[in-house]
Every structure is written in C-alpha cells, then in structure tokens.
Amino acid sequence: MSNTPKENTLxxxxxxxxxxxxxxxxxxxxxxxxxxxxxxxDNNAGHVRNYITGVLSKGNVTWIPAVINIRNDPSDxxxxxxxxxxxxxxxxxxxxxxxxxxxxxxxxxxxxxxPGGDPFEYRILFTVSHVGNxxxxxxxxxxxxxxxIQIH
Numbered sequence: 680m681s682n683t684p685k686e687n688t689l690x691x692x693x694x695x696x697x698x699x700x701x702x703x704x705x706x707x708x709x710x711x712x713x714x715x716x717x718x719x720x721d722n723n724a725g726h727v728r729n730y731i732t733g734v735l736s737k738g739n740v741t742w743i744p745a746v747i748n749i750r751n752d753p754s755d756x757x758x759x760x761x762x763x764x765x766x767x768x769x770x771x772x773x774x775x776x777x778x779x780x781x782x783x784x785x786x787x788x789x790x791x792x793x794p795g796g797d798p799f800e801y802r803i804l805f806t807v808s809h810v811g812n813x814x815x816x817x818x819x820x821x822x823x824x825x826x827x828i829q830i831h
Contacts, residue, residue, distance in 0.1 A: 682716045684733035684831050688740045689715040692824075693747040696755035696807050706822045711747060730826040731798045734790045740772065740828075743785045744805055754810045758819070761804040762786045764828075768799045771830060790830060798827040 695709040712730045713719040734740045744757035764772050771792025778786060803826070806819035 682718050682733065684716045684735050684738065686735055686738045687715075688732060688734050688738065690732050690740060690742045692742065692744045692757070692759065692803055692805065694744065694757045694805070694807055695747045696757065696809070697748050697752045701807060701820060701822075703822055707824060710824055712826060727824045727826050732826065732828050733831050734772070734828060736790055736792060736794045736830055738790050740788045740790060741785055742788075742803060752809070755807070756809065757805055757807050758784065759786050759803060759805045760821075761802075762788065763802040763804070765800045765802070768792070768801075771799075772801075772828070792830045794831050796830065798829040800825050800827055 691713050693711040693713070698709050701709060707727045710727050712727060714732045716733055718732060732740070742759055742762055744759045746752055746755045746757055759778060761777065762774055771790065772788045773791050774786060774788050776787035778784065802823050804821070804823045806821050808817050808819035811817055
C-alpha cells in the first residue's frame with residue numbers, strides 16, 4: 680500500500696551490483712525500491728513485483744538508479760534505459776524525458792491519468808556494468824523489473 684504521494688514523486692531503483700552471476704532470472708532478488716513518499720518494503724529484495732508507488736494526478740514522477748553498495752563497488756553503475764507503462768495504461772503517464780548521452784541517469788514522467796483505480800504494472804529497463812581498471816566501461820548487462828504504480 681502506498682503512502683500519500685507528493686506532487687513530485689522520486690522513485691529510486693537500488694541494485695546490488697556486487698552479486699556474482701546477476702541474470703534476468705534472479706535480478707528481482709537483488710533490487711530494492713523506495714520513493715520520496717516514504718514507500719519502501721522492508722527486506723524488499725524479491726518483492727519488487729508487489730512494490731507500489733503512488734503518484735498524484737497532474738503531478739510528476741522521476742525514476743533514478745543507484746548502486747546499493749557504492750562504497751564496496753565504487754566502479755559499478757546502473758543506468759535506467761527506459762520506463763514503459765503497461766498496455767492500456769500508457770495514456771495515464773506520459774514519459775517526458777528519456778535518458779540521453781549527456782544525462783543518462785533518470786527518466787521523467789507527467790501523470791495525465793485520473794485518480795482512482797487499481798495499481799497497474801509498468802516496466803523499468805536498466806543496465807548494470809562497471810568501469811575496469813583500464814578506465815573503460817565493460818559491456819553492460821540488460822535487465823527489467825515490473826513494479827506497480829497507482830494514481831491518487
């Protein structure tokens with residue numbers, strides 16, 4: 680259940696990049712989510728499918744990525760590459776800014792749907808990689824998760 684949302688909601692996707700053998704099959708066990716409304720699931724790993732962010736009609740929502748153990752893994756990084764609202768709900772949130780090469784770290788959306796209704800799924804696509812000792816980015820791994828969002 681989501682807390683009462685603020686006009687502008689920030690959703691943070693935390694990824695445990697230090698786990699060997701990350702794959703699409705186990706990524707939900709290594710992802711946590713939180714938002715500026717105070718919504719977080721304790722021991723969130725593995726429960727991302729049930730995570731609900733509340734947003735206000737005519738408000739804004741921004742998604743950002745983070746490495747959960749950046750002190751232990753300072754050369755790792757996570758980039759959100761896309762946010763896709765589920766079919767039939769795509770008119771409720773308009774993605775207004777996608778990542779670019781100059782600003783690769785967040786996605787903005789404008790909530791255009793009316794309040795009420797059940798939470799609906801959306802997909803966050805993201806990459807995980809690190810910078811090697813040679814200073815070059817290593818090939819990224821591509822993942823997605825399917826949390827939920829609800830308009831208040």
